[in-house]
Amino acid sequence: MFAQRISTLSSSIIREILAAAQQPGVISFAGGLPAADSFPEPNWAALPPQIKQYGMSEGEPELREAIAAAAREKGLQCEASQVLVISGSQQGLDLVAKLFLDPESPVLVESPTYLAALQCFRLFQARCVGVPLGETGPDLAQMDAVIRSQAPRFSYLIPSFQNPSGLCYSVAARQAVAALLDRHQLPLLEDEPYCELDYDGVAKPPICSLLKSAPWIYQGSFSKILMPGIRVGYLIAHPSLMPHLVRLKQASDLHTNRPGQWLALEYMRSADKQARLAKLQDFYRLRRDAFAKALAEQFADLADWQVPSGGLFVWLKLKRPMDTRPLLKQALANQVAFMPGEAFFADDEPPVGYLRLNFSHTPPELIEEGLRRLRQVFEEAYAAQAVTA
Ligand SMILES: Cc1ncc(COP(=O)(O)O)c(C=O)c1O
Incomplete structure (x- = not known):
């Protein structure tokens, strides 16, 4: 009934994770959402x-x-x-x-x-x-x-x-x-x-x-x-x-x-365009720095990464690679969301052991708690691997 191309139309893992990550209590490092506090209030009456x-x-x-x-x-x-x-x-x-x-x-x-x-x-x-x-x-x-x-x-x-x-x-x-x-x-x-x-x-x-x-x-x-x-x-x-x-x-x-x-x-x-951009950059720089500090405390023994000079994401490579996709369910049960890195590769059999973490959306006071919850997910997965090995 449908065009051939529809058989190749996969549902976006991003959309699915974002929906789950919006549950109350979930600390989400999953999406690429800009921080809502930075949005201006439009004067629609002047349209x-x-x-x-x-x-x-x-x-x-x-x-x-x-x-x-x-x-x-x-x-x-x-x-x-x-x-x-x-x-x-x-x-x-x-x-x-x-x-x-x-x-x-x-x-x-x-x-x-x-x-x-x-x-x-x-x-x-x-x-x-x-x-x-x-x-x-x-x-x-x-x-x-x-x-x-x-x-x-x-x-x-x-x-x-x-x-x-x-x-x-x-x-x-x-x-x-x-x-x-x-x-x-x-x-x-x-x-x-x-x-x-x-x-x-x-x-x-x-x-x-x-x-x-x-x-x-x-x-x-x-x-x-x-x-x-x-x-x-x-x-x-x-x-x-x-x-x-x-x-x-x-x-x-x-x-x-x-x-x-x-x-x-x-x-x-707007006359203050540059100033607004500088303010936005300051806002995200603070979040990036808070995230980098918490990440160094929680993940230094588990993963390697580069602190990015811009954008919204940190990309982690696990020191002991494992497929991160099956861990998402456990993470959500632990009230934290992340983006499995495997989904970002074009390969049919992607390399495993990567995750993408967004640092812009979570307020600094929740970053440490979120990363602690995430660390626990990985610790438990490694422990389970050790038992079955
Ligand atoms: C690399 C890249 N291209 C395009 C987009 C889509 O952005 P837009 O909101 O402009 O459609 C995104 C959104 O996150 C992105 O990361």
Whole structure:
């Protein structure tokens, strides 16, 4: 009865965990939720009446101008005509997948990568091929080998404070990746929803700005710097790709919601935008630091990790690897939630022994208790393993 692709449509483990994690009393390190205390209170009464009407598929012209100007400040040379306002950066994944993918098309992704991107690409029956991440960026030799052997349709990278690993590519890695993509003329989808959540002032030129000839799409979002509920993001594309992406957007939902775009433009124009961002960064830096301290106290003997310079996540690698997926049930029974790391790998048989912990959502006074509960889950699992061994 249904289209073939529906058989590949898995339910998102994220959505399931988020539902369980919202039970009262559960301390959740699972989702990627920005802290609600940071959301501004919109003055909806000031919404101009014309905004209630249908709008343009490309997005509000003034917002497109503002987005292009901000991208130029990051070093990405572009015009407003290259900006498409989308319903969250999640929609960009869908549009780009529709543009490039046929059944069985290979896509180059990071290993690990954003779970909902895997879900989206797989819906188009793509074959996601992972390239391992090292300490400063992807393994370039493996990336080159994947491009040569698999001929992917495009590459999907999250270079700044990656979800789930927290990795921020070094400038040298960005340059090397750009050179590699140029050499193979491989299109790049660069997904940067965490770029502004930078707590240590890291240099991070967009890889798209370093490309000389490969086609590119750069994505950003207002979800993490303003609020995710308005569902406003943007993509900026090489001029050759724009007409196709605009038509795909039109076919998908006509245009992004206009009150949300209005709010995003108010934010972009606000005189205190920089101060608001700095406040947000201070807020998250404190949470990151509180989390790092509690993690060092509770998990130093169980796992290894790097404290991230930005974003929302810490990525843990267990010293004694075990599949963390079956532990989620026990964790929820213990009133704590985490994200099993295995789900973020493209492989059919993913490597085991990883977990992703969100540090932005839990108030500092609950972090220690949450990590204590989580530690107990792992201690019990290791003890049970020892009994059965
Ligand atoms: C890497 C990545 N891309 C895209 C998204 C989707 O964000 P948006 O709220 O802009 O749709 C997320 C959300 O967490 C993400 O982590």
